[in-house]
Amino acid sequence: MGLPEDRERFSEIGEARREDLTEFISHGDLGGSGPDQVRIPVKIVDLPAFEYDQREVGGVGQGDDGQPQPGQPVDPQPDDGDEAGEPGEEGGDHEYYEMDPEEFAKELDEELGLDLEPKGKQVVEEVEGDFTDTARTGPQGSLDVDEFFKRGLKRHLATDFDESYVREGLFVDGAGVDEVFTWAREASIPVSRAWIADAAREIEADRGEPVESVARWADFETLAAEVDREPAGKRIRRQGIDTIPFRRADERFRHPEVIEQHERNVVVVNIRDASGSMRETKRELVERVFTPMDWYLTGKYDAAEFHYIVHDAEAWEVDREEFFGIQSGGGTRISSAYERVEEILEEYPYNEWNRYVFAAGDSENAGADTQQNVIPLMRSIDANLHAYVETQPGGTTQNARHAEEVERALGDTDNVAVARVTGPDDVTDAIYEILSTEDTDS
Template identity: 80%
Template sequence: MGLTEDRERFREVGEERREDLSEFISHGDLGGSDPDRVRIPVKIVDLPQFEYDQREAGGVGQGQGGQPQPGQPVDPQPGDGDEEGDPGEEGGEHEYYEMDPAEFARELDEELGLDLEPKGKRVVEEVEGDFTDTARAGPRGTLDVDEFFKRGLKRHLATDFDEAYVREGLFVADADVDDVFAWARDQGVPVSRAWIADAAATLSEERGEPVASLDRWESFDALDEEIDREPATHRIRREGLDSVPFRREDERFRHPEVVEKRERNVVVVNVRDASGSMRETKRELVERVFTPMDWYLTGKYDAAEFRYVVHDAEAWEVDREEFFGIQSGGGTRISSAYELVAEILEEYPYSEWNRYVFAAGDSENAGSDTTESVIPLMESIDANLHAYVETQPGGAAPNARHADEVETAFGDADDVAVARVADPDDVTDAIYEILSTEAEGDGNAPAGEAAKGRTDGGDRR
């Protein structure tokens, strides 16, 4: 392998074999990225190269101080080996591979085995599609000739009949026009009484005697035993068609199909407990779960909006920069956040927006707030997905009941997910638990509908 091939190989290593996404999400520096650009560390691979030493060597193969004698050690050159000084404090060299959220979403799909297919909701444009619709009126240039012919031919087949067969009915003993008409109708022959009367008159004129005296068959049953009626389709195949009786009501005019272009849009409301119990380690775990999901959904949807709510006993909206760092000293009432979420989502009708509500905290909540207030609020807020992420490093505290109570209330509903994160290694599992729940569901059944079985005693699914 030559130097050129080596260089290509090392370039592939740098671009394609970037740091594992799971490792980056769980332990990497997320702060170097922004909502529209994800920066993932890439280790630098030194490429082999030749360098020209400009020092005066004094001759071919001759070191400084003359040619050493056999057995004489060679003096080290400046810069060779270790030098005196403190151990280095800088990390290994690295650069960054930058990807947009769409590429990040594709990579995460592959990394975690996700398969989320967003649905378009809000109609942003109506355009004319193919000329597949038809109407009874329209410009002559849009007349659907094929449909026009088919309708005329269909009527012709429906009204055509074997005239010779019907005429034979006039030769049945003692049969008059009414008898022949009744027999023909019983046989499913689409003939009118007037046609039979005209045929009888024509036969009488040709034979010079009344039709009643033209006995050939003892009965209609005897006639049917000897004569088979020929279907119109057989006769048309044999003889062809001279004409098709078109009518104005057969006309159909082509119109373009109206196609609604729908935007795949989403609003995500991220909720975080900011009470005194949410120390730095817990807040960092929330950031490691929520930030990649924000990138992922930005990459999956045509348009994405994010709102951020923090709460202690009360709730208030903040911007993204404040969301992961803010901490208050108050208690915890999670329902206050969902009350604010409900107000925010009034700006995003569920018929037009995909909606996600992601909440996180350490599962500590005041009294019976979860069962009496939070769960009913979750049921009333229409969303593609509700999720709660419990962050409890070292295991759940005795009074951390919120996640368990939500899980008990909603069971295996396909629009509610509960995940638990005790350390960074749990982060990607939590992300998969949440996003795969949405991927498995139809994305349209609100949590309130899914949870009816909890109160009605039935199966919510």
């Protein structure tokens, strides 16, 4: 095995030794990744280098500067950074394992035990499948011969009857065509009056006298008791079928099955409290929860669009880069963000888009804003999932009641999740709590 193969093998080992996904989400540097590329650091793996064996001392080929010591590299580089000088200012060249959001979502499913199956809503195209559907019209070349034959045979069997048995009805004392027809119908014999009339004329022609005058049975009850009707199946097995009178109504033509393909679209609105109480640690916890969920949903859906709203007492929309860092000195009115959400989602009809609304903060809110405004707004905004993430390092404070009030009012609904994060180790549990709550019947 050559050196290139060795390096490739060690690279594969490096990929296997990258940070665990949960470890990366909870403690890793999320800032090195972009919206469409997740970069996970690889734990350092030293490549092998040739060294002098301490058993091989002396001999021809000794260098000018004396005998190399055991463990010294065979070919030290002149610019290996050992010379005197100022400390370096450039960082080391770290290795990363890169994955796209689709791979990230698949691995997160496996690692957290998630089972989110996105639903397609908007029909983007209709495609033709196998020729499994049939219709009454179509080109002659697409006639379904098997179906045509089965329909004709089924109709033939449904109209077949024991002709000899019906003829015997004409030999009942005093029975004419009308009486025999009424008797046959009451006995569920599928015979027409015209057939009985033809049979009566044949009997009269043979005997030269009216059919009513020929009496063999006292009444129809006696006939039924004395003569057995032969079932159609038995008669067909005995006599076979000479012809099946097909009709145009029996024709069925094969058509391809029409399959609707739905595009799995999602719009995600992320909300963050930017008031003065949201210090750096709280903002970092918001980032650790929201960023992986953005990657996850991007990987799960065909098309994903994101909006970012920050608020203090008022709400405004920002881009992704500003979302996690911005801070205000104002108070907090969470309903201002949901009012903005309503405006944004007007552009994304619920029958065409999957909709997620994720909010995060330290659970502090002005007065009765949660009860009077936020909860009614959450009820009125159609979404696959509403979530609130409380970020309170060290535990909830006395004024932090928003998460508790939302949970008390909406905790029993199928599309509302509340998660609490007090430190990085709670992040993956919060992500699972949120993503496993989605209302899959929406």
